[in-house]
Amino acid sequence: MATNTEQIPDSTRHPLRVTWDVWAAMYLREMIARTMADRMAWFWMVFEPIATIAVMIFFRAYIRGGRSITGAEFIPWMIVGLMGFYLFREAMTRPMGAVEANRGLFTYRQILPVDPVLIRCFVEGMIRSFIFLLFILIGSLLKINLIPDHAFGVMMDWTSLWMLGVGLGVLLSVASGLVPEVGRVVKIITMPLLLISGVIFPVTYVPAQYQQYLLWNPIVHGLESMRLSFFDNYHSIPGIDMTYLWFWALSTLTLGLVMHVRFASRLKAR
Amino acid sequence: MIEIQNLYKRYHGPYGGGWVLKDINLTIPDGVSVGVVGRNGAGKSTLLRLIGGMDAPDRGRVIRKGRVSWPIGLAGGFKGTMTGRQNVKFVARVHGIKKSLHQLIQEVQDFAEIGKAFDDPVNTYSSGMRARLAFGLSLAFDFDIYISDEATAVGDRAFKAKAREAFQQRVDHASLIMVSHGEGTLKQMCEAGIFIDQGQAHWFDHIGDAIEAYHQTTKVITDVADEDDEEDVPVEQLDTDSLKAKLRSLKREMNELHKQQIITNYRLETTTDEMEMASLQEEKQYLRRRYQQARKRFKVLKQHKQVSTLTTQTPRAE
Numbered sequence: 073m074a075t076n077t078e079q080i081p082d083s084t085r086h087p088l089r090v091t092w093d094v095w096a097a098m099y100l101r102e103m104i105a106r107t108m109a110d111r112m113a114w115f116w117m118v119f120e121p122i123a124t125i126a127v128m129i130f131f132r133a134y135i136r137g138g139r140s141i142t143g144a145e146f147i148p149w150m151i152v153g154l155m156g157f158y159l160f161r162e163a164m165t166r167p168m169g170a171v172e173a174n175r176g177l178f179t180y181r182q183i184l185p186v187d188p189v190l191i192r193c194f195v196e197g198m199i200r201s202f203i204f205l206l207f208i209l210i211g212s213l214l215k216i217n218l219i220p221d222h223a224f225g226v227m228m229d230w231t232s233l234w235m236l237g238v239g240l241g242v243l244l245s246v247a248s249g250l251v252p253e254v255g256r257v258v259k260i261i262t263m264p265l266l267l268i269s270g271v272i273f274p275v276t277y278v279p280a281q282y283q284q285y286l287l288w289n290p291i292v293h294g295l296e297s298m299r300l301s302f303f304d305n306y307h308s309i310p311g312i313d314m315t316y317l318w319f320w321a322l323s324t325l326t327l328g329l330v331m332h333v334r335f336a337s338r339l340k341a342r
Numbered sequence: 343m344i345e346i347q348n349l350y351k352r353y354h355g356p357y358g359g360g361w362v363l364k365d366i367n368l369t370i371p372d373g374v375s376v377g378v379v380g381r382n383g384a385g386k387s388t389l390l391r392l393i394g395g396m397d398a399p400d401r402g403r404v405i406r407k408g409r410v411s412w413p414i415g416l417a418g419g420f421k422g423t424m425t426g427r428q429n430v431k432f433v434a435r436v437h438g439i440k441k442s443l444h445q446l447i448q449e450v451q452d453f454a455e456i457g458k459a460f461d462d463p464v465n466t467y468s469s470g471m472r473a474r475l476a477f478g479l480s481l482a483f484d485f486d487i488y489i490s491d492e493a494t495a496v497g498d499r500a501f502k503a504k505a506r507e508a509f510q511q512r513v514d515h516a517s518l519i520m521v522s523h524g525e526g527t528l529k530q531m532c533e534a535g536i537f538i539d540q541g542q543a544h545w546f547d548h549i550g551d552a553i554e555a556y557h558q559t560t561k562v563i564t565d566v567a568d569e570d571d572e573e574d575v576p577v578e579q580l581d582t583d584s585l586k587a588k589l590r591s592l593k594r595e596m597n598e599l600h601k602q603q604i605i606t607n608y609r610l611e612t613t614t615d616e617m618e619m620a621s622l623q624e625e626k627q628y629l630r631r632r633y634q635q636a637r638k639r640f641k642v643l644k645q646h647k648q649v650s651t652l653t654t655q656t657p658r659a660e
Contacts, residue, residue: 085438097435101421101428109423176418181395182436337398338354 143305163237185339225301233294242328348402364541375518377528380538408486417476422465453478
C-alpha cells in the first residue's frame with residue numbers, strides 16, 4: 073500500500089480549526105442525509121409542510137368557520153403562524169435524537185456530542201428558511217399576499233423563534249441523552265403547544281383576563297411579533313415583548329451548552 | 343509518545359460497577375509497538391478507548407504526543423444511507439484533509455477492493471465488505487500510533503493476509519497498540535507488552551514476558567501460541583445442542599484451514615525467495631497437522647451424535 077498519503081494536520085491544527093472541519097463535514101453529511109435519505113426525501117421536505125398547512129387551513133376555514141382576523145388576511149396569517157411554529161418545533165425536537173443517531177461517530181475523538189446537535193439545529197433552520205422563502209415566492213405568484221410589510225422585522229422575529237428552538241433543543245438534547253423519558257414527554261407536550269401558542273386560533277379570541285397567562289409562553293411573543301411585522305394593520309394582544317423570548321432563548325441555550333460541557337463524556341459513553 | 347498519569351476509570355449508570363482501571367501510570371515510548379493482554383473484561387478495550395480519546399477517564403489523564411488513530415477497522419461511524427465514497431469523504435474532512443482528498447479516496451478504494459459497491463449505500467454491504475472499507479480507511483491515514491482491537495480478525499483469509507502485510511509495513515514508521523487474544527499475532531507485531539490484571543496495568547519490555555505473566559495468573563499452560571486453542575471436552579459430557587454447535591464450528595474451522603492451505607500452496611508456487619519458501623513450508627506442515635486434528639475430532643463427534651440421537655429417539659418412539 074502506498075504510504076505517500078498527506079500528513080494529517082492533526083497535531084498542528086488549532087482546536088477551532090478542528091471544530092470548523094468537523095462542522096463542515098457534519099453539515100454536508102446531515103444535508104445529504106436529509107435530502108437523499110430515500111428517493112423522494114427532498115420532495116417530502118417541501119411537500120410535507122404544504123400538505124399540513126393545507127389541512128390546517130381546511131379545518132379552520134370550513135369546520136370551525138369564522139375566518140376574520142383583524143387587520144390580516146386569513147391564509148397568509150395562518151401560513152406565517154404555522155411556518156414560525158414549525159421552525160421552532162423542528163429546531164427543538166430534531167436535536168434530541170442527534171446524539172443517539174450519531175453515536176458511532178464518537179469513535180473519532182474530534183467529534184463531540186454537541187457537534188451533531190448544533191449542526192442539526194443549523195440545518196433545520198436553513199431548510200425551514202428555504203421552505204418559507206419558497207412559500208412566499210409561490211404565494212406571490214398565486215396572488216396570495218405573502219410579501220411582508222416589514223421584511224427586516226420578520227427576519228429578526230424569524231431568527232428569534234429559531235434561537236428559541238435552538239436553545240431548548242440544545243438543552244433537551246442533553247436532558248434526553250441523560251434521561252431518555254424526557255424525549256417522550258416533550259413529544260406529548262408539543263401537540264397542545266400548537267393550540268396555546270395562537271397558531272390556529274388568534275390569541276385575541278382569548279378573554280382579556282386570561283391573556284396574561286398566555287403571555288407566559290415565549291412562542292406567543294415570537295409568533296405575534298412576526299405577524300405584527302408581516303401585516304401592518306394587524307392587532308394583537310398587549311404585552312408582546314421580544315426581550316422575554318430572548319431571555320428564554322439565551323438562558324436555555326447557555327444552560328444547554330454548559331450541560332454539554334459538563335456531561336460530554338457521559339453522553340459519549342452510553 | 344503516550345503518557346498515562348494516575349488514570350482511574352469506572353462505568354456509571356445502573357449496571358456500572360467498581361473501578362475497571364485503578365491508578366494506572368504508563369509511558370509508551372515512540373516507535374514501540376505494544377500488545378495488551380488480560381482476561382476477558384479485565385479492561386483492555388477500556389484502556390484502548392481511553393488512549394484513543396473515545397472515552398474520558400474519571401480521574402487522571404492521558405497525554406497524547408503525536409497523531410493517534412481511532413481503533414482500526416471500526417465500522418461504527420458509517421452512515422448506512424450514504425455510499426462508501428461519501429463515508430470516506432466524511433472521515434477525511436473531519437481529519438482536515440482537503441488537498442489530497444481524491445488521492446486518499448483512491449487509496450481506500452484500491453485497498454478495500456470492493457469494486458463498484460464503493461458507490462453503493464453502506465446498508466447494502468455485507469459485514470466483510472464493511473470491514474474491508476473500514477480497514478482500508480484506517481490505513482489510508484498516516485498516523486504515528488495505530489490502535490487496534492482485534493483488528494486483523496476481519497475479512498476472509500486472503501484479505502487478512504493483505505491487511506497483516508499492510509500493517510507490518512506501517513509498523514516500520516509508526517507504532518501500534520493492540521488488544522488481541524491471538525498470541526501468535528501479538529508476538530509477530532509487538533515488542534513490548536502490557537498485562538492488565540485486577541485494574542492494574544503491568545508493563546513488560548518484551549511481549550513474551552507479558553504473555554507469560556498472563557499465563558501465570560490464569561494457571562493455563564499453553565506452549566502452543568495459538569488464536570483458537572479450545573480445550574477438548576470429553577465427548578460424553580456434551581449435550582446435543584452443544585454437540586451440534588461444536589460440529590458446526592469444527593466444520594467452519596476445517597473450511598478455514600482448507601482455504602489457508604490453498605493460499606499457502608499458491609504462495610509457495612509463486613514465491614522465489616528461499617527464506618520465505620522455508621517458512622511457508624513450515625506453515626504448510628502446521629496447517630496440515632491442524633486440519634487433520636480437526637477432522638479427527640469432527641469424525642469422533644459425528645459418530646457420537648449419531649449414537650446419541652438414536653438413544654434419545656428410541657424412548658419417544660415407544
